[in-house]
Amino acid sequence: MSLSKVPAASRGIHVSVRRQSSLRSDLKAALKELIPQKRQDMLKIKQKCSDMKVGDITVGSLIGGMRGNCSMFWQGTSLDSQEGIRFQGKNIKECQACLPSDPTSCDPSDNFLPESMLWLLMTGNVPTKQQASNLSSELAYRGAHLPDYTIKIMRNLPQDMHPMTQLAIGLASMNKSSRFARKYEQGSLGKNDYWEYTLDDALQVIASLPKLTGLIYSNIVSNGEPLGQYNENRDWSYNICSLLGMTTGDSINRHDLTEQQAKDFVNLMRLYTGIHVDHEGGNVSAHTTHLVGSALGDPFLSYSSGIMGLAGPLHGLAAQEVVKFLIEMNSKLSPEMPKSEIEDYLWKLLNSKRVVPGYGHAVLRKADPRFTAMLDFVKARPEEFKTDRNVALMQKLSEIAPKVLIEHGKTKNPYPNVDSASGILFYHYGIKELLFLTVIFGCSRSMGPMTQLVWDRIYGLPIERPKSLDMDSLKALCHL
Numbered sequence: 001m002s003l004s005k006v007p008a009a010s011r012g013i014h015v016s017v018r019r020q021s022s023l024r025s026d027l028k029a030a031l032k033e034l035i036p037q038k039r040q041d042m043l044k045i046k047q048k049c050s051d052m053k054v055g056d057i058t059v060g061s062l063i064g065g066m067r068g069n070c071s072m073f074w075q076g077t078s079l080d081s082q083e084g085i086r087f088q089g090k091n092i093k094e095c096q097a098c099l100p101s102d103p104t105s106c107d108p109s110d111n112f113l114p115e116s117m118l119w120l121l122m123t124g125n126v127p128t129k130q131q132a133s134n135l136s137s138e139l140a141y142r143g144a145h146l147p148d149y150t151i152k153i154m155r156n157l158p159q160d161m162h163p164m165t166q167l168a169i170g171l172a173s174m175n176k177s178s179r180f181a182r183k184y185e186q187g188s189l190g191k192n193d194y195w196e197y198t199l200d201d202a203l204q205v206i207a208s209l210p211k212l213t214g215l216i217y218s219n220i221v222s223n224g225e226p227l228g229q230y231n232e233n234r235d236w237s238y239n240i241c242s243l244l245g246m247t248t249g250d251s252i253n254r255h256d257l258t259e260q261q262a263k264d265f266v267n268l269m270r271l272y273t274g275i276h277v278d279h280e281g282g283n284v285s286a287h288t289t290h291l292v293g294s295a296l297g298d299p300f301l302s303y304s305s306g307i308m309g310l311a312g313p314l315h316g317l318a319a320q321e322v323v324k325f326l327i328e329m330n331s332k333l334s335p336e337m338p339k340s341e342i343e344d345y346l347w348k349l350l351n352s353k354r355v356v357p358g359y360g361h362a363v364l365r366k367a368d369p370r371f372t373a374m375l376d377f378v379k380a381r382p383e384e385f386k387t388d389r390n391v392a393l394m395q396k397l398s399e400i401a402p403k404v405l406i407e408h409g410k411t412k413n414p415y416p417n418v419d420s421a422s423g424i425l426f427y428h429y430g431i432k433e434l435l436f437l438t439v440i441f442g443c444s445r446s447m448g449p450m451t452q453l454v455w456d457r458i459y460g461l462p463i464e465r466p467k468s469l470d471m472d473s474l475k476a477l478c479h480l
């Protein structure tokens, strides 16, 4: 279907409901209430406990990626090696039980809105339905217009440029519109007020991602022709889906999805982007954003840098590596996918000194609960996935690969991480441009690091600058 033929009525269903809420949420007011106490807590810790030891730094960690060093402050999430991620103390299932979903739908199986998660991360409190809906409206309103120069730049990027490079460029270009950067340059900003302008920019970063994502995807697949419409009356994830051409009412519906499939795809997007928002502070994308922001880089530049970090194959790009891996393995296996053939395939890979993508983790030592959540999405839709051999292999692999990796004896965590399931589900519905998958990750990951950046400025945290040791000092320390 061409975009011009999309019936207008199908786009306006939610207008009256969403228009009732204000286009500015009360997030800033909620933060203002929290700030005095939080600043006092931080001051007390600084004054009374600055000399308290958190742990010891070993030579092993110094040359081993700082593994195990507890050396960052991160407010929104924390990662337990056994239980996985907690968002303001809540695990994924608890978040699914309490966070508000799309206010315009009465389907209890709908996933919560990532906007609800953003409110939880920012404030530490579960939003009311109204607060979540208002924040969703604010993001939709803010995201409706990208700066002209950004659109021009995006439209002129080569079709075959890495999608994550396109995203990083788009975000970096928006630094021109940073309110924080402008105020700072004017010299009119006091330290206590940094956070307000950082919040403004941070929300703008998050809000702009659906349109940036749509521009990148249409550049890759349709010579820049729009695939769907941005709808100010829809939630953030819905708009991503529409701009990818993956909804029935207001996009070209590139893959002729049924109503049910399109609804499921939107819920997959909400689920995925809702649980990838943050993974405490030390992961590459979050840490990079925090580091660049610590030099008072504005949120656009900081998150553009975070996106560059997410593009590495050991981090966010692993999702596409997994899809490639599953497709390739499937092409070599007999139709019944016998266990022995899968094991042989894995051993060949390991013996050629390559990693099994989607397995292992720097902190986790059990199966990633985000992986389980993605698997639950599949299990709730047996008809949809019953003929998908890649999804079947993904499930089978999660039982076989851990045993092989344990026998191989190197990997500290032989269990599946979230990337072993995520990409292949988007692939199932038709997102087949593998390098693009990490852009969707990049939409989600904005929420945690942007939240932390706001709190970094609220607390007035300093520039990050660890001490390094050169080889002579290291040898002297080691008596070598």
Ligand SMILES: CC(=O)SCCNC(=O)CCNC(=O)[C@H](O)C(C)(C)COP(=O)(O)OP(=O)(O)OC[C@H]1O[C@@H](n2cnc3c(N)ncnc32)[C@H](O)[C@@H]1OP(=O)(O)O
Residues within 6 Å of the ligand: 313, 314, 315, 316, 318, 350, 354, 355, 356, 357, 358, 359, 360, 361, 362, 363, 410, 411, 412, 413, 417, 418, 419
């Ligand atoms: C959203 C995310 O970022 S989740 C992670 C996504 N990344 C992947 O799935 C890529 C595959 N996994 C890996 O490369 C790693 O497990 C990482 C990067 C995630 C973690 O790295 P580390 O903390 O260094 O892992 P660990 O301490 O277990 O590594 C020990 C050894 O096991 C190897 N190893 C770790 N995971 C794997 C794996 N999946 N397959 C094969 N070997 C592995 C490491 O390469 C290392 O080998 P070396 O001693 O020869 O250098």
Ligand SMILES: O=C([O-])CC(=O)C(=O)O
Residues within 6 Å of the ligand: 278, 279, 282, 283, 284, 362, 363, 417
């Ligand atoms: O925690 C990490 O290092 C990697 C990860 O799973 C994430 O960032 O989501």
